[in-house]
Amino acid sequence: MKYRIRLAALLLLGLMAGACTRHKIIPDDELALIFHDAFLTNAYITTERLRLDSLEIYEPIFARYGYTTEDVQYTIGNFSKRKSARLGDVVEESIRMLEEEGKRYEHEVSILDTIDNVARRTFTRRVYTDSLVRVRTLRDTARLHVRLDTLLAGEYNLSVCYTVDSLDRNPGLRGSAWLERCDGSRTGGYTFTLRRGKEERFSRHFTTDSTTRRLHLNLFLPREAAGRPSVTMRDLRIDYTPPTAQAVESLYIRQLDIRIFADEFFRAAHPADSL
Missing domain, CATH: 2.60.120.260 (Galactose-binding domain-like)
Known part of the structure; x- marks a missing residue:
């Protein structure tokens, strides 16, 4: 899991490309939350093999935290100028949050309904x-x-x-x-x-x-x-x-207010050599 998250983080460095003007610097704790949400969404998109119609799938998550794509690009590019800061530390914090949630969900899943049952009951x-x-x-x-x-x-x-x-x-x-x-x-x-x-x-x-x-x-x-x-x-x-597949699809459409951080966003980017 850590390998895949770090790989996604490397790809995320491609956001630095084109960051020419000055924008907001995102605090490390908020950037870790953005990474956290992005990794979860990437994992879901990959697992479900969803076909995306547009590369503009990250702006909603940035906007939810009050930032733009350019702000993220600028913040990541700025790490190379900050002697006391490492982008790897932000990624590690995201990993820590994901692992804590994973342990909690492993316990809760034994008493929670499956997504199928939730969808069927909802509709x-x-x-x-x-x-x-x-x-x-x-x-x-x-x-x-x-x-x-x-x-x-x-x-x-x-x-x-x-x-x-x-x-x-x-x-x-x-x-x-x-x-x-x-x-x-x-x-x-x-x-x-x-x-x-x-x-x-x-x-x-x-x-x-x-x-x-x-x-x-x-x-x-x-x-x-x-x-x-x-x-x-x-x-x-x-x-x-309704049939289970139809109910799950309806539930997904109802909840899908944003689509964020799929691999296509980084396709044209050049990953950094290291964090």
């Missing part, structure tokens, strides 16, 4: 909800059939509470949940017996793709000729989660 949204449906007549049983149209690829989680009370005259009452394909056929179907007497919760997970178009829930499927119903459906929720 999960509720697409259907109904707080209360009471059905006491056969004419109203259609209200116990819920249909969600125009599904997207991803995952849908259905959850509902129901109560079949003593006034219901449908022994062996069942419920069912399923997906409907674009051609009208069913997939992912699940049928269950509705328990009587106390409130019960039913939940089901569905994975969808471009071939599925609707999600159905029906809480009134009598085994015999339908009798008088007495069913309450409460707290119906359907949540949608």
Whole structure:
């Protein structure tokens, strides 16, 4: 790790090229923070093999600390004139900060969610909800059939509470949940017996793709000729989660306010012989 960071620091010396006018001198502690942020970003860009559209990817990080590219160029060039200062000391301080963070994150990673889970949770949204449906007549049983149209690829989680009370005259009452394909056929179907007497919760997970178009829930499927119903459906929720890759990309776009310190910035630069 130290070798790669030092190599990046050597490349960073290329910023000296073209620093002809006088600009701000960046204090060593702030320059170390700039190096720290740059090395982390470089590592991410390299690991993810991101394709960058522009070489102007460092200005935002400089601006965040109140400096320009020319200020950084001038500060690095000025090190050769400062007898009591070494650019290598600044780099070592950046390395120290990175190593301290690495130790802390190694401990925390065991209790933190993965990026995938964070992204999925961030972009999960509720697409259907109904707080209360009471059905006491056969004419109203259609209200116990819920249909969600125009599904997207991803995952849908259905959850509902129901109560079949003593006034219901449908022994062996069942419920069912399923997906409907674009051609009208069913997939992912699940049928269950509705328990009587106390409130019960039913939940089901569905994975969808471009071939599925609707999600159905029906809480009134009598085994015999339908009798008088007495069913309450409460707290119906359907949540949608996009595919993991899509969620991670959306999270990256949301957080990516700046792009900084990729190797392309130094491509035309001449690294210094030493720090």
